[in-house]
């Protein structure tokens with residue numbers, strides 16, 4: 001374990017928020033970032049994400065941090081929405097050089113390739129990387145810093161549910177900016193810790209609080225501050241519910257999950273997710 005100063009502004013003063021499954025969360029007194037302290041050090045994080053239990057597990061202790069089945073959660077509908085939002089906001093004409101960070105087995109990489117983009121997936125899980133390679137996709141195993149891409153390598157970079165896992169977000173955003181081509185765009189989605197239901201109803205029981213995994217939780221103001229560390233020409237921040245769109249299926253799942261015995265009720269969401277799009 002390691003003690004951390006605020007990963008966003010470096011301040012040491014903070015106020016205690018809660019302790020969940022042994023993980024203590026605080027709010028920075030200077031910038032308001034919510035972060036875990038103490039937290040796993042880099043060796044512990046590496047081991048945490050190398051374990052298959054993080055991605056597929058029935059153990060409720062692991063489940064609070066990781067996924068019951070990460071790969072089953074990569075729904076084609078959601079991946080299609082992800083790709084549509086990238087395609088919609090992309091300004092590059094012609095061949096688009098695209099990187100998806102935390103790509104899993106490469107669902108969005110595949111959609112982008114089919115659309116004629118030159119697409120690459122970057123992923124920590126060797127299992128997921130191999131799945132992607134077997135599907136004929138261009139996949140790289142490792143961290144962004146290990147990949148060490150040349151300056152200006154990409155026109156579009158996406159990070160769906162990545163920012164909340166990063167112990168050094170400022171360094172990471174600088175690296176993203178470096179590998180983006182002029183005019184290039186990064187689109188990131190992350191939980192909004194100031195989400196209405198998370199803040200007022202669920203608190204530490206909110207789905208977005210995942211001990212050891214979600215080590216930095218942002219709000220619209222702290223995410224703005226993160227992207228302000230580098231000179232993007234334009235930054236756009238929007239919030240939306242986890243379900244992305246209120247559909248009859250969402251309301252049905254709210255009711256049905258409450259009627260099932262032993263199941264976990266679907267949480268209400270209003271603005272618990274956040275999207276940042278920044279153009280270099």
Ligand SMILES: [Zn+2]
Pocket residue numbers: 006007008009010011028029030031032033
């Ligand atoms: Zn701070």
